[in-house]
Amino acid sequence: xxxxxxxxxxxxxxxxxxxxNIRIFDVFAYFRYHLDYAFRPIILLFDEVHADPxxxxxxxxxxxx
Numbered sequence: 911x912x913x914x915x916x917x918x919x920x921x922x923x924x925x926x927x928x929x930x931n932i933r934i935f936d937v938f939a940y941f942r943y944h945l946d947y948a949f950r951p952i953i954l955l956f957d958e959v960h961a962d963p964x965x966x967x968x969x970x971x972x973x974x975x
Contacts, residue, residue: 918952924961934959935968 922937934956941952959965 919955920952921955921957923957924965925958928961933968934962934965935971938968938972 920941922934924934927933927937937954937956941954945952956965959969962968
C-alpha cells in the first residue's frame with residue numbers, strides 16, 4: 911500500500927542551525943552537491959523557518975531549482 915513512501919526524510923531546526931551560522935540555503939546546497947537526489951528523492955523539513963532572516967528568498971530559490 912505504501913510502497914512508494916520516501917524513506918529519506920531530514921528534519922532541521924533552523925534555530926539550531928543559526929547557532930552555527932548555517933542558513934536554509936546552505937543545507938539545500940549541501941544536499942544538492944553531496945547527494946545524487948535526482949535518482950533518489952529526499953525530503954527536507956525545516957522547523958521554525960522564520961528564524962532564518964533570508965528564509966523567503968532561500969525557499970523561492972530552492973523551489974525554482
